[in-house]
Amino acid sequence: MDLKNVASLNFFCPELILSGTVLLIIVLDLMVRSKRNLALIALTGSAAALIATLDLYSAQPGWLFHRMMVIDNFSLFFKVFALAAVILCILMSLGSNEIKHVYQGEYYALLLTCTLGMFFMASSSNLLMAYLSLELVSLTSYVLTGFLPHNRRSSEAALKYLIYGGVASGTMIYGMSWIFGMTGSLDYSAIQVALGQAGINKTALFIAFIFIMAGFGYKIVFVPFHMWSPDVYQGAPTPFTAFLSVASNAAGLAIMIRFFFPGVSRVAAGGVWAYTSGVEWPQVLLFLSMITMTIGNLCALNQRNLKRMLAYSGIAHAGYMLMGLAVLTNEGLSAILFYVVVYLIMNVGAFLVVGMIANITGSEDIENYRGLAWRGAVVPAACLAVFLLSLTGLPPFAGFIGKFFLFAAVLERGGTFIILALVAVMNSVVSLYYYAKVIKTMFLDSPNPEDKTVAAAGDFNITLLLPLTVLTVVFGIYFSPLLRYTTQSLKFFIK
Amino acid sequence: MTFIPLAGAAIVLALPNNAKLIRWVSAAATVPPLIMSIWLVVNFDRNKAGFQFIEKYQWIPAFNISYYMGVDGLSVSMILLTALLCFLCIFASFSIEKAVKGYFALFLMLDAGMMGVFCALDFFLFFVFWEVMLLPMYFLIGIWGGPRREYAAIKFFLYTLFGSAFMLIAILALYFSTEPHTFDMTVMMAQANKFGTEVLPIWPFKQLGWGFQHAIWMALFIGFAIKIPAFPFHTWLPDAHVEAPTAISVILAGVLLKMGTYGILRINFPILPAATADLAFWCLGALGAWNIIYGALCAMAQKDLKKLVAYSSVSHMGYVMLGMASFTTQGINGAVLQMFNHGTITGMLFLLVGVIYDRAHHRDIEGFGGMAAIMPVYTGVTALAFFASMGLPGLSGFISEILVLLGTWQKYPILTIFGASGVILTAGYLLWTIQRVYLGPPNEKYLKFPEISGREMFTLVPLGVIVIIVGIYPSVVLDMLRASLDQINQIVIPHL
Numbered sequence: 001m002d003l004k005n006v007a008s009l010n011f012f013c014p015e016l017i018l019s020g021t022v023l024l025i026i027v028l029d030l031m032v033r034s035k036r037n038l039a040l041i042a043l044t045g046s047a048a049a050l051i052a053t054l055d056l057y058s059a060q061p062g063w064l065f066h067r068m069m070v071i072d073n074f075s076l077f078f079k080v081f082a083l084a085a086v087i088l089c090i091l092m093s094l095g096s097n098e099i100k101h102v103y104q105g106e107y108y109a110l111l112l113t114c115t116l117g118m119f120f121m122a123s124s125s126n127l128l129m130a131y132l133s134l135e136l137v138s139l140t141s142y143v144l145t146g147f148l149p150h151n152r153r154s155s156e157a158a159l160k161y162l163i164y165g166g167v168a169s170g171t172m173i174y175g176m177s178w179i180f181g182m183t184g185s186l187d188y189s190a191i192q193v194a195l196g197q198a199g200i201n202k203t204a205l206f207i208a209f210i211f212i213m214a215g216f217g218y219k220i221v222f223v224p225f226h227m228w229s230p231d232v233y234q235g236a237p238t239p240f241t242a243f244l245s246v247a248s249n250a251a252g253l254a255i256m257i258r259f260f261f262p263g264v265s266r267v268a269a270g271g272v273w274a275y276t277s278g279v280e281w282p283q284v285l286l287f288l289s290m291i292t293m294t295i296g297n298l299c300a301l302n303q304r305n306l307k308r309m310l311a312y313s314g315i316a317h318a319g320y321m322l323m324g325l326a327v328l329t330n331e332g333l334s335a336i337l338f339y340v341v342v343y344l345i346m347n348v349g350a351f352l353v354v355g356m357i358a359n360i361t362g363s364e365d366i367e368n369y370r371g372l373a374w375r376g377a378v379v380p381a382a383c384l385a386v387f388l389l390s391l392t393g394l395p396p397f398a399g400f401i402g403k404f405f406l407f408a409a410v411l412e413r414g415g416t417f418i419i420l421a422l423v424a425v426m427n428s429v430v431s432l433y434y435y436a437k438v439i440k441t442m443f444l445d446s447p448n449p450e451d452k453t454v455a456a457a458g459d460f461n462i463t464l465l466l467p468l469t470v471l472t473v474v475f476g477i478y479f480s481p482l483l484r485y486t487t488q489s490l491k492f493f494i495k
Numbered sequence: 496m497t498f499i500p501l502a503g504a505a506i507v508l509a510l511p512n513n514a515k516l517i518r519w520v521s522a523a524a525t526v527p528p529l530i531m532s533i534w535l536v537v538n539f540d541r542n543k544a545g546f547q548f549i550e551k552y553q554w555i556p557a558f559n560i561s562y563y564m565g566v567d568g569l570s571v572s573m574i575l576l577t578a579l580l581c582f583l584c585i586f587a588s589f590s591i592e593k594a595v596k597g598y599f600a601l602f603l604m605l606d607a608g609m610m611g612v613f614c615a616l617d618f619f620l621f622f623v624f625w626e627v628m629l630l631p632m633y634f635l636i637g638i639w640g641g642p643r644r645e646y647a648a649i650k651f652f653l654y655t656l657f658g659s660a661f662m663l664i665a666i667l668a669l670y671f672s673t674e675p676h677t678f679d680m681t682v683m684m685a686q687a688n689k690f691g692t693e694v695l696p697i698w699p700f701k702q703l704g705w706g707f708q709h710a711i712w713m714a715l716f717i718g719f720a721i722k723i724p725a726f727p728f729h730t731w732l733p734d735a736h737v738e739a740p741t742a743i744s745v746i747l748a749g750v751l752l753k754m755g756t757y758g759i760l761r762i763n764f765p766i767l768p769a770a771t772a773d774l775a776f777w778c779l780g781a782l783g784a785w786n787i788i789y790g791a792l793c794a795m796a797q798k799d800l801k802k803l804v805a806y807s808s809v810s811h812m813g814y815v816m817l818g819m820a821s822f823t824t825q826g827i828n829g830a831v832l833q834m835f836n837h838g839t840i841t842g843m844l845f846l847l848v849g850v851i852y853d854r855a856h857h858r859d860i861e862g863f864g865g866m867a868a869i870m871p872v873y874t875g876v877t878a879l880a881f882f883a884s885m886g887l888p889g890l891s892g893f894i895s896e897i898l899v900l901l902g903t904w905q906k907y908p909i910l911t912i913f914g915a916s917g918v919i920l921t922a923g924y925l926l927w928t929i930q931r932v933y934l935g936p937p938n939e940k941y942l943k944f945p946e947i948s949g950r951e952m953f954t955l956v957p958l959g960v961i962v963i964i965v966g967i968y969p970s971v972v973l974d975m976l977r978a979s980l981d982q983i984n985q986i987v988i989p990h991l
Binding site: 389394395396400404407408411412414418421422425426428429432433436437440443444445479480483484487 | 555556557558622623626627629630633634637638644645648649652653656657660661663664667668670671
């Protein structure tokens with residue numbers, strides 16, 4: 001179906017609910033005394049949007065707003081994902097001391113606006129729409145990163161983020177203009193048709209693709225567009241860092257998959273996506289994937305700040321996920337979708353513990369985790385250990401299954417892809433070292449006498465932490481439903 | 496059987512912080528597996544070669560992964576060993592005072608993982624259990640170990656994960672080569688001829704003359720060789736053994752090392768027979784002989800009693816590899832018997848070292864002397880274990896070593912000569928140790944040492960009895976093994 005503006009609104013409910021909630025929060029911020037209620041409103045709004053999104057699964061896939069956006073299982077998956085991430089983030093913010101001292105009304109309003117931008121990213125089917133949605137997410141992220149007043153790191157991070165973001169999106173829109181020049185359209189389906197005809201300059205197309213990849217790559221955080229991430233992760237408020245690390249990454253993957261797969265490629269025989277021959281962007285991705293995971297892991301080895309370490313580990317994980325793109329199969333894409341869900345659970349969990357500990361000790365340095373388990377915080381320490389081991393990819397945790405599917409997708413292609421698999425596997429071994437170092441500090445080292453006891457029992461965050469830990473284990477053992485869901489989510493609306 | 500210890504771990508975690516209660520509950524959790532494994536040994540049909548007591552359920556239908564457990568003679572012997580050692584080691588751990596709850600919960604998880612590895616017939620399941628063992632082991636060494644425990648724990652962890660990384664790739668490669676794709680080991684065995692042996696046209700396989708099957712074999716072998724540990728990959732072992740608490744050293748030497756050779760027999764032999772036939776001489780035979788001599792020489796140079804036992808393990812596992820490489824009935828049966836015997840004998844040795852360490856708080860061989868006069872009973876038991884270890888006729892070590900050497904003589908006489916010379920070296924370092932620690936004038940400092948306690952005897956006696964019984968009447972174990980091992984052997988022989 002191909003809907004006009006008014007008819008599209010039926011399928012636009014979740015976005016409308018989110019926008020309404022944002023406006024409501026801004027207005028109520030002026031009236032209510034207890035700012036905690038704002039968080040509850042944001043939570044209610046996201047939950048309502050979630051219900052509305054799930055309701056759309058029964059709808060026909062199709063174009064909305066004169067082919068600006070599409071609605072299909074793929075976009076719905078990333079919408080559900082963004083909402084899950086934002087709900088977790090709001091819950092985390094409720095238990096965080098950092099957020100207590102900022103303008104909460106603006107904070108929650110911006111957070112939901114950012115989510116709205118991710119909704120558009122997941123569903124845009126037009127280069128202009130893609131650019132605008134990406135900018136919406138970026139602009140709100142800049143502000144949220146610099147949201148801690150009187151914190152120099154936070155301001156520095158925001159500025160760095162802004163400059164990098166500006167350069168990357170500038171490069172991207174320049175690349176888009178090349179595409180427009182060559183094909184005469186911004187609409188993915190029209191571009192697709194135009195690329196099928198003879199007379200396209202392959203070199204120019206390749207350069208345009210690389211430019212566009214710069215914009216996407218900066219969202220997904222792959223090398224060489226990764227330099228902002230450690231500073232931003234370290235400087236931003238922890239709940240927002242958690243949100244940024246998973247949701248922004250996932251939205252970047254969504255927009256990239258949509259553009260490079262149903263946008264400019266076609267499914268050929270044998271389930272492999274065929275790209276325009278002569279325009280070797282998959283090779284570039286293959287190469288970038290290897291570089292990204294290696295650099296991420298090597299840089300993480302010597303980090304002293306846990307948030308910074310998780311930033312580099314996030315770069316490494318982006319590299320693993322790129323493998324799924326580089327193999328050009330539906331198995332690879334489905335493995336990516338599986339991986340982002342698993343990554344959401346374990347990464348948010350890890351940041352949650354970081355936030356909890358920082359609430360009490362006021363620091364995120366790994367040195368402050370010395371003997372944490374023996375200082376009254378056995379439960380958070382054990383949970384963090386589970387998340388970190390899951391990030392390493394050890395069974396029986398969910399991270400192993402995620403990596404397993406990615407490796408399986410890579411090895412299924414065989415040939416030179418085996419080298420990619422070998423690099424990835426060796427990277428997993430390297431990553432064990434720094435994850436285990438944190439675990440060692442928490443469990444194996446004895447605490448310094450001057451270290452405070454960390455009384456974590458009764459903390460609100462524990463109620464959030466335990467379900468995440470349980471999920472990490474459950475998805476490591478019984479993951480069939482999740483696998484079915486991600487496989488079904490891989491349905492694009494193509495015409 | 497696999498999950499009772501796991502349930503035990505959950506119960507232990509839920510218990511109040513009462514050390515005594517936790518200890519006895521953990522001990523109780525290891526009893527059912529022991530009883531079940533004895534039941535398994537009794538009811539096991541010794542004349543049938545295939546897998547018995549099969550349990551199979553769909554787990555992940557989308558990837559054709561199933562929960563598939565079953566045993567043959569090879570696994571039954573290992574399960575018995577695991578159940579017995581775990582049961583005894585719980586009692587050997589009663590002296591642990593630090594974070595008792597965590598220790599026993601992790602110990603029981605380890606127990607579950609080990610049982611799972613020996614029962615699993617689905618490759619995915621096997622890998623999951625294989626990795627599940629790592630974590631408890633890391634913490635058990637790292638929290639309750641000796642002074643350099645952190646280094647030892649991370650070294651063990653990194654080494655093993657390095658090996659399993661290769662294993663994971665090999666598993667996936669095998670999965671995609673079967674038709675229909677499956678992780679079922681029995682199906683893989685049936686389709687063994689599907690794994691190509693044509694020489695791969697790329698470096699370095701072209702120069703080595705290796706095909707797909709050889710590459711997979713090697714990837715799996717690296718994973719298993721690290722566990723055995725075979726020569727270039729053995730350096731984690733002395734560290735881990737020395738730093739680990741006594742009971743964990745016993746488990747490490749008694750069970751974990753066996754997983755390497757078990758994996759080779761269970762997976763490399765029947766699933767990749769052609770590559771096994773091609774690579775066995777160098778990778779198993781020659782490396783095994785080298786392990787025997789190298790381990791024995793290293794053991795001779797040690798000053799630390801526990802390190803000496805650790806290197807003697809390297810040496811003894813060499814016999815297992817050598818025996819497997821022979822492809823003769825005696826050799827392969829001897830190899831598996833040696834696995835079983837080494838588990839019991841080295842278990843005893845580590846427990847004995849633990850006994851003296853609890854009293855003297857050091858393990859320096861030169862620091863003792865004349866212990867025979869101070870602790871006569873203890874010395875008697877130690878002598879039994881040492882003699883069994885050096886292969887004195889009448890004790891179990893002799894039977895398995897002689898079988899291995901008999902089996903290999905028919906195939907590789909030169910290697911056998913090297914292997915046999917290891918026996919002399921072993922006798923050399925063990926007798927020398929006895930002389931330095933137990934004989935001579937008693938050390939003044941240690942005159943007041945109490946004799947070995949009832950609990951310590953309780954952990955040692957069952958192992959000692961097994962050592963003597965198997966030494967006199969080895970058929971108890973060999974009968975169980977023969978049919979299954981012959982079948983494995985028959986798969987490889989046509990490819991020689």
